[in-house]
Amino acid sequence: MSQSTSTPAWRKPLHYRHIATSGFARSDGLFDIEGQLQDISPDGTDLIFKTVPPGTPIHDMRIVLTVDRDLVIQAATARIENGPTKFCPEIETAYAALRGMRIGPGFKREVKARLGGVQGCTHLTELVSVLATTAMQTLFAMQRTERGSRRPADGQSRMPRPSLVDSCHTHRIDGEAVKVLWPEHRRAGAQ
Known part of the structure; x- marks a missing residue:
């Protein structure tokens, strides 16, 4: 560096x-x-x-x-x-x-x-x-x-644990990554 x-x-x-x-x-x-x-x-x-x-x-x-x-x-x-x-x-x-x-x-x-x-x-x-x-x-x-x-088959979680939700900016509950990886964990009202 x-x-x-x-x-x-x-x-x-x-x-x-x-x-x-x-x-x-x-x-x-x-x-x-x-x-x-x-x-x-x-x-x-x-x-x-x-x-x-x-x-x-x-x-x-x-x-x-x-x-x-x-x-x-x-x-x-x-x-x-x-x-x-x-x-x-x-x-x-x-x-x-x-x-x-x-x-x-x-x-x-x-x-x-x-x-x-x-x-x-x-x-x-x-x-x-x-x-x-x-x-x-x-x-x-x-x-x-x-x-x-x-890649994981359809229907399989791409990540092992939704505990990653809200662990960083990318995995925020209202973000696009969570929408794709864990739609069931998206915050209500998030589009």
Whole structure:
């Protein structure tokens, strides 16, 4: 991401944050949703607890969520490869608290209740939110694969849950997408 939205001017990179996520189908019918977050200072930095050389991650953190087809978390592991202190990895095991949670409405609120503040790591907890949407996209991809990449047949919902209604501008209850995908959930009076 090197394009500026403001007037072109000389720019010096000061910080990079990289977030990458992937979803995998497992041979046992479950899905692994993996994420990595890295914060990198191109020039390096001197922190209170250590010196970070140029290009080396200040934060390098990973989470793997194992979910079922209903988006219920069966297992969760967190790993802090690099953090600003040697104490950061102490919180890794806290992320097992995600086990049993269902990714869907209210998920982020429940994650914050379980892992917010001193109960978790700010960066790992941010990554969990990104993994939630990656899990949904992974299941959509699996459904496409099972259909042989064909579009859903007439009468089949194109999306698995009307819980997407009012989740964003495109899926607003009076919008065209909801009219096509879930006409039965359109707001009365919407045309």
